[in-house]
Amino acid sequence: MSAHSISDAALIKDNILGYLDKYEHKELLRFVAVGSVDDGKSTLIGRLLHDTGMVYEDQLAAVKKASSIEGEEIDFSLLTDGLAAEREQGITIDVAYRYFSTDRRKFIIADTPGHVQYTRNMVTGASTANVGIILIDARLGVLPQSRRHAYIASLLGIPHLMVCVNKMDLVDYSEEVYTKIESDFRSFEGELGFDDITFFPVSALKGVNVVTNSEKTPWYTGPSVLKYLEVVEISDDLNLEDFRFPVQSTLRPNLDYRGFTGQIASGTVKIGDTIMALPSGKQSTVTAIDESTGNVSRGDFSVTSLEAASTPRSVTLCLADEIDVSRGDMMVLADNRPTVSRTFDAHLVWMSEEELDREKSYLIKHTTQTVRCQVGEVHWKKDMEDLTDIDTDTLGLNDIGRVTFTCTRALYADSYRDNRTTGAFILIDSATNNTVASGMIDLKRGSQDLDALLRETRAGSGLRPKSQVSPRERHDRMGQTGATIWLTGLPGSGRWALAYALERRLFDDGHTATVVDPRYEDLRGIISACKAATDAGLTTICAYPSYHRSDRDRLRQRIGEDRTLQVFVNTDPALCRERRPDANPDFEPPQNADIEVALDKMRLDKAVDVVIEALAKLGQFRRPQA
Secondary structure (H helix, E strand, O other): OOHHHHHHHHHHHHOHHHHHHHHHOOEEEEEEEEEOOOOOHHHHHHHHHHHOOOOOHHHHHHHHHHOOOOOOOOOHHHHOOOOHHHHHHOOOOOOEEEEEEOOOEEEEEEEOOOOHHHHHHHHHHHOOOOEEEEEEEOOOOOOHHHHHHHHHHHHOOOOEEEEEEEOHHHHOOOHHHHHHHHHHHHOOHHHOOOOEEEEEEOEOOOOEOOOOOOOOOOOOOOOOHHHHHHHOOOHHHOOOOOOEEEOOEEEEEEOOEEEEEEEOOEOEEEOOOEEEEEOOOEEEEEEEEEEEEOOOOOOOOEEEEEOEEEOOOEEEEEEOOOOOOOOOOEEEEOOEOOEEEEEEEEEEEEOOOOOOOOOOEEEEEEOOEEEEEEEEEEEEEEOOOOOOEEOOOOOOOOOEEEEEEEEEEEEEEOOOOOOOOOOEEEEEEOOOOEEEEEEEEEOOOOOOOHHHHHHHHHOOOOOOOOOOOOHHHHHHHHOOOOEEEEEEOOOOOOHHHHHHHHHHHHHHOOOOEEEOOOOOOOHHHHHHHHHHHHHOOOEEEEOOOOOOHHHHHHHHHHHOHHHEEEEEEOOOHHHHHHHOOOOOOOOOOOOOOOEEEOOOOOOHHHHHHHHHHHHHHHOOOOOOOO
């Protein structure tokens, strides 16, 4: 047991309630470790846990038994790499969370994977961190992956960065090597947005400069990793200036009490403050701030009245006036308001196997409100090797890009750089209810006057009128892509018999098809009806007598070449005249039909087979590629 936890151990032994009270009031620091494969993230965290006495004896025994590092009793990385697949490959795949404490602080550690294909896992682990730790192999120096990890950590708004130059034992603790790596890293420091960057020469395996400073590096005068984590100032990381209170619910236990509950996202509020409720813009005065403690089921539930409260406390606010406030609304100070807008830009980290579909609408979950949105433009995505911007119109798994969104109603937001709560959101696919991306809002600098703010809150939907169901969603739901089968031929050729036989076969095969009835319609109306049905994802069949090539060209232009299948029912003209002696059209046979069938030489069911085979080749029944 280390000196850092001796007093805690004594309290646990002699005064468990005293220990719990002390632990509850310790400051919490969250930090995340990132790095390339085999840079030693998991080993560093394992060393921290071991040397602070935070490893249970049975866990330590299991790790010793599983360790396979030659000359070492313990493989410290096994203390965090919990998945069997991770241990077998010697890499971190999932985010491993570990907890430990010292006399000064309690800590939550996130050990995240460094592979580019696990970017979404890294983002998840780093999103709430106060401190980021990047490990660099002293033998390899600063790699492109190091810049990628630093960029992501900076994008996520982590204020403090620790750069641990690891495996110093393998370069004989060379000050020259360490100084060179520090210089290389600082060369792109200006591209990042950290409050501060601190460097450490360490050997996670040997424990050098991890918990205590080592004589192995007499030239290094800075703190050890643990010492830095204990003393780094994180109180300034909280935004205490901009009061933001997203309302969770309205509390009214009796006729004499009406309060609004939620967690203070940022800032401070006190009794007597004038607040504004968004979206109504109504103002009132705070008359009470109540905080609930205890547990109702245990019978020790109580309410404490406060004079003031700051983030991240969860409280109930009571107001002097009866104003309309409900879940999803936000309370702010009247003279300190967020930006209210239905359109904004954001950095987006795509987390879904299925790529971004610009034609569909998504749900944005922002603070306590959920609104529907459309993707306006994908400006670029990052090349995760050299961090250059790449032109694109979509994002795939683990991509990071800049995107414009437009919402059905306004968000009450701040730039993520200023507020990690009101500047963050998740994107949800409403068809599956899966979280597909996380976003960080980037707003233009400058204040928004009150009139503009209120206009935005009271405006109608910002979405342009269009279907909120994309072609890909229809395809995924129906298992087919919309298409029009246009049958042409002489009267008496059997077009309509083929049309209804096709509808029957497609329906029996589990597809959705319809025949468009041409009665009482002209060509323009029929083409419009076919387009609407095709847009809806149906296999649309029509045998309208379009005798001229120009008519059929209009159809292709209106519905689309790739969604039109033209079938020439080329039955013997003499047989057609025999069947329909009254019909004598000025017929122009198609020169570019996709299929030709002759129902005097081919059975109807065989003709149906030929058309369905052509539909399959067109991609009508194939699921789209993500």
